[in-house]
Amino acid sequence: MANQTIISQHPIPTKTWGKLKNALTGELLLPDSKGYDESRIIWNGMIDRKPACIIQCADVDDVVAAVNFGRKHEMLVAVKGGGHNAAGFAICDEGMVIDLSKMKGIEVDPTTQTAIAQPGVLWGEFDAATQEHGLAVTGGAVSTTGIAGLTLGGGVGWLMGKFGATCDNLLSAQLVTADGEVLQANPEENPDLFWAICGGGGNFGIVTCFKFQLHKLGPIIGGMVLHPMDKIEEMLKFFRSFTENAPDELTTYAFTMTSPDGMPMAGMALCYCGHDLEEGEKIIAPLRAFGPPLADMICPMPYLQQQSMLDATVPHGQFSYWKANQLDSLSDEAISTFKKQIPSVTSPRTMVLIEHHHGAINKVSPDATAFRQRKSPYDFIIISLWNQPDESDKHIKWTRNFFAAMKPFFSSGVYVNALHNDEGNDRVRAAYGDNYEKLRHIKQKYDPDNFFRWNNNIVP
Numbered sequence: 001m002a003n004q005t006i007i008s009q010h011p012i013p014t015k016t017w018g019k020l021k022n023a024l025t026g027e028l029l030l031p032d033s034k035g036y037d038e039s040r041i042i043w044n045g046m047i048d049r050k051p052a053c054i055i056q057c058a059d060v061d062d063v064v065a066a067v068n069f070g071r072k073h074e075m076l077v078a079v080k081g082g083g084h085n086a087a088g089f090a091i092c093d094e095g096m097v098i099d100l101s102k103m104k105g106i107e108v109d110p111t112t113q114t115a116i117a118q119p120g121v122l123w124g125e126f127d128a129a130t131q132e133h134g135l136a137v138t139g140g141a142v143s144t145t146g147i148a149g150l151t152l153g154g155g156v157g158w159l160m161g162k163f164g165a166t167c168d169n170l171l172s173a174q175l176v177t178a179d180g181e182v183l184q185a186n187p188e189e190n191p192d193l194f195w196a197i198c199g200g201g202g203n204f205g206i207v208t209c210f211k212f213q214l215h216k217l218g219p220i221i222g223g224m225v226l227h228p229m230d231k232i233e234e235m236l237k238f239f240r241s242f243t244e245n246a247p248d249e250l251t252t253y254a255f256t257m258t259s260p261d262g263m264p265m266a267g268m269a270l271c272y273c274g275h276d277l278e279e280g281e282k283i284i285a286p287l288r289a290f291g292p293p294l295a296d297m298i299c300p301m302p303y304l305q306q307q308s309m310l311d312a313t314v315p316h317g318q319f320s321y322w323k324a325n326q327l328d329s330l331s332d333e334a335i336s337t338f339k340k341q342i343p344s345v346t347s348p349r350t351m352v353l354i355e356h357h358h359g360a361i362n363k364v365s366p367d368a369t370a371f372r373q374r375k376s377p378y379d380f381i382i383i384s385l386w387n388q389p390d391e392s393d394k395h396i397k398w399t400r401n402f403f404a405a406m407k408p409f410f411s412s413g414v415y416v417n418a419l420h421n422d423e424g425n426d427r428v429r430a431a432y433g434d435n436y437e438k439l440r441h442i443k444q445k446y447d448p449d450n451f452f453r454w455n456n457n458i459v460p
């Protein structure tokens with residue numbers, strides 16, 4: 001180790017690092033430590049940042065020690081939960097990464113139908129633990145996504161029509177604030193903070209424990225149908241009328257992708273989570289009949305199977321660039337623009353999604369939580385994926401062009417967890433709409449110096 005490392009305003013002497021290391025139950029990783037390079041790898045392979053240190057926290061005391069150290073030395077701080085955020089906010093250059101990925105405690109109480117989980121838990125782990133008791137909560141559609149970043153941004157998934165956004169099911173959280181204090185946030189204790197973390201992201205502190213309300217969930221009907229790409233226009237029109245009449249128990253996404261043998265395809269994936277699967281079969285029958293599809297993979301299945309169905313399409317380490325916005329409707333013009341743009345897709349790994357958001361998630365008032373994007377029925381998301389570093393410009397350009405072409409059809413809102421870090425503060429404001437000013441005031445109270453700023457930042 002060199003005698004000192006310059007990572008903040010002031011050089012940090014070696015013995016100061018030594019003191020920090022001794023104070024931790026977890027690990028302090030410096031650039032020459034074993035495990036440093038593995039720890040800075042996140043889901044998006046395009047992110048190659050080199051922090052001055054990574055603190056792999058083992059418990060709340062480690063998080064407090066890390067926050068206090070970072071504040072004292074005026075370091076830029078990144079917080080890593082599951083490391084899935086496409087913008088790469090889990091890792092920063094030069095500063096400190098507070099890595100929570102080893103904090104994987106999870107306890108399910110079947111009597112109260114609640115779960116307490118630490119911030120390193122991934123959705124696959126959470127769902128496995130809750131499904132053991134026939135319980136679940138709305139979670140991300142890919143099992144390797146972290147519960148922390150997803151819940152703090154709002155959280156959408158297959159169960160949202162029935163059970164609401166993930167944050168709607170958050171009962172309480174424990175946080176370490178910018179001044180190193182440990183606080184509880186729930187409707188009784190620090191209710192303003194609780195309101196803010198239900199959608200406001202990592203702006204207000206580091207959540208070290210989440211308590212969720214769970215719901216009974218047995219097998220569901222899930223899976224997808226695939227169609228040739230030349231059916232895209234017809235399929236999206238069908239998707240529009242099918243979703244307009246969907247009960248809360250049914251969530252459907254339309255998508256485009258390329259098959260492993262290079263065939264461009266359109267498809268619809270769904271999850272019916274009602275108790276009566278026979279009734280569900282009747283409701284989804286028109287979707288299975290449409291076409292008919294090239295492949296029909298819809299069937300009753302355990303919820304865990306549905307929750308990992310998409311994993312292989314978005315593996316760790318791919319280069320990725322996202323653009324997303326909500327749509328107030330899926331007009332014929334929007335569909336026709338989609339149809340015109342999609343054939344020029346530059347990467348066979350890229351997927352474009354239109355998610356249907358309705359039911360419980362849309363019944364909550366937009367100002368009831370910081371998570372505001374509840375009224376638009378569709379979310380349009382371009383997930384560009386590739387694996388050749390020298391192709392990045394081409395794929396990013398295509399993504400931006402497609403996004404620009406769809407702009408006339410966008411509503412004013414965007415889901416904060418789909419923002420890239422090149423989009424600027426206006427887009428963060430768009431994500432929060434009229435909730436932004438209230439968030440700013442709460443930020444002024446809990447983090448006036450903007451210590452937590454390496455995120456979709458609410459500027460105090």
Ligand SMILES: Cc1cc2nc3c(=O)[nH]c(=O)nc-3n(C[C@H](O)[C@H](O)[C@H](O)COP(=O)(O)OP(=O)(O)OC[C@H]3O[C@@H](n4cnc5c(N)ncnc54)[C@H](O)[C@@H]3O)c2cc1C
Nearest residue numbers: 081082083084085089119140141146148149150156202207
């Ligand atoms: C393939 C893929 C599929 C996805 N599918 C869905 C989906 O179905 N539904 C959905 O809603 N979203 C989805 N997302 C988006 C996802 O919600 C965000 O990427 C989310 O940030 C991931 O959480 P994480 O903990 O893995 O992220 P990280 O990258 O670890 O963190 C993301 C942000 O949250 C902050 N953060 C993380 N943990 C904490 C904490 N404990 N306290 C305070 N701040 C914290 C970080 O600082 C960072 O700003 C998907 C993303 C990907 C890449």
